[in-house]
Amino acid sequence: MRGPRVLVTGGAGFIGSHACLQLSEAGYQPIVVDNLRTGHADAVKWGPFVALDIRNSTALAEVMQQHNIELVMHFAAAAYVGESVTHPGLYYDNNVGGMIALLAAMQQAGVKDLVFSSSCATYGSPQQQPITEDTPQQPINPYGRSKLICEEMIRDQAAAHGLRFVMLRYFNACGADPQGRLSERHDPETHLIPLALMAAAGQRPPLSVFGTDYDTPDGTCVRDYIHVGDLARAHVLAAKSLAQGGRNLALNLGTGTGHSILEIIAGIEVVTGCSTPWHAAPRRAGDPAMLVADTRAAGRLLNFAARHSGLLTILRDAAPHFGLEVQNDLCA
Ligand SMILES: NC(=O)c1ccc[n+]([C@@H]2O[C@H](COP(=O)([O-])OP(=O)(O)OC[C@H]3O[C@@H](n4cnc5c(N)ncnc54)[C@H](O)[C@@H]3O)[C@@H](O)[C@H]2O)c1
Numbered sequence: 001m002r003g004p005r006v007l008v009t010g011g012a013g014f015i016g017s018h019a020c021l022q023l024s025e026a027g028y029q030p031i032v033v034d035n036l037r038t039g040h041a042d043a044v045k046w047g048p049f050v051a052l053d054i055r056n057s058t059a060l061a062e063v064m065q066q067h068n069i070e071l072v073m074h075f076a077a078a079a080y081v082g083e084s085v086t087h088p089g090l091y092y093d094n095n096v097g098g099m100i101a102l103l104a105a106m107q108q109a110g111v112k113d114l115v116f117s118s119s120c121a122t123y124g125s126p127q128q129q130p131i132t133e134d135t136p137q138q139p140i141n142p143y144g145r146s147k148l149i150c151e152e153m154i155r156d157q158a159a160a161h162g163l164r165f166v167m168l169r170y171f172n173a174c175g176a177d178p179q180g181r182l183s184e185r186h187d188p189e190t191h192l193i194p195l196a197l198m199a200a201a202g203q204r205p206p207l208s209v210f211g212t213d214y215d216t217p218d219g220t221c222v223r224d225y226i227h228v229g230d231l232a233r234a235h236v237l238a239a240k241s242l243a244q245g246g247r248n249l250a251l252n253l254g255t256g257t258g259h260s261i262l263e264i265i266a267g268i269e270v271v272t273g274c275s276t277p278w279h280a281a282p283r284r285a286g287d288p289a290m291l292v293a294d295t296r297a298a299g300r301l302l303n304f305a306a307r308h309s310g311l312l313t314i315l316r317d318a319a320p321h322f323g324l325e326v327q328n329d330l331c332a
Helices: 014-025 058-066 082-086 088-109 142-161 190-199 227-245 261-272 296-302 309-324
Strands: 007-010 029-032 049-051 071-074 113-121 164-170 173-176 208-212 223-226 249-253 278-281
Touching: 007 014, 014 029, 014 071, 014 227, 029 058, 058 088, 071 088, 071 227, 071 278, 082 088, 082 142, 088 142, 113 142, 113 227, 142 164, 164 227, 173 190, 173 227, 190 208, 190 227, 190 261, 208 261, 223 227, 223 309, 227 296, 249 296, 261 309
Parallel strands: 007 029, 007 071, 029 049, 071 113, 113 164, 164 249, 173 223, 208 278
Antiparallel strands: none
16 A cells, blocks of 8 residues: 655755655655755655745645645755855745745645754754753844744644644754765755865865864864754654644754764764865854754654764765765774
């Protein structure tokens, strides 16, 4: 028997395509809607692809009806913090406008269940670590604000029209499908691990390390890196929770362990034998010293724990996509 049909907005992107892979393996049928603004058509491999901008609410509702959609996973968004500072209108238009259109389409098509890609950027720069879901959400850039507005819209739609939701606040997504079927291909690349791997492979100039005088063990920023395969699995668990009548949730997805930039550089050398050229650069405005998730709620309420997010595993799975050979597979 064919499993439940899931509309995956942004399914041609990095995290959405990995979610489609795992949905398919778990028996779901992913139907991708993407305008390919930053995604790749060749990453849509596990179900139909509809080329569409989600802000076209009428067409989106038609797609939901044609495919008898039971659940929406909403990844489609503009997701570059720096770009959101220089082009805030684009972020409110695409992310908030996209959410307005999506919620209207779901209501029109009678689809009640939503899993939403939120972000640790909604917390801003909290003093207290690790960050729990109760930490005040005080975003410090338009990207984070657009995600927080979306969260609030979802809660309002739930109260007014019975929408049911799981909002997942990802920390730093990274890694790739270990079988090499998908990879991270952001353009321009702004994520640290791909940038560091490209520098190690000689594909880019030396890595700029912004700030080496933070109050962290080695002075560089600490972040919580979670393997995209773990994120994808959390989406399958969220779908199951909604199908079983589980309650509405907003959950952090991270590992609870932070890694500094210098630890990543050292990890690349362990895994690939290549050193990453880097130079110290001044701190960037708005970069918190440390962002680490408190992961207990996702464990308790979704039975989720990251399994493949050890730093060396992440680097092992990502490195081949940047032309680097894995010399030491210490994580098998
Ligand atoms: N990568 C991370 O570390 C991270 C962290 C927290 C949250 N997120 C969120 O996860 C989601 C996926 O991120 P990603 O890293 O895979 O980014 P991505 O850019 O690879 O994927 C986003 C996809 O959405 C599509 N898209 C954008 N606007 C669209 C529109 N109006 N209509 C149709 N399709 C549209 C893009 O073409 C792309 O395929 C985003 O919502 C992002 O904000 C990502």
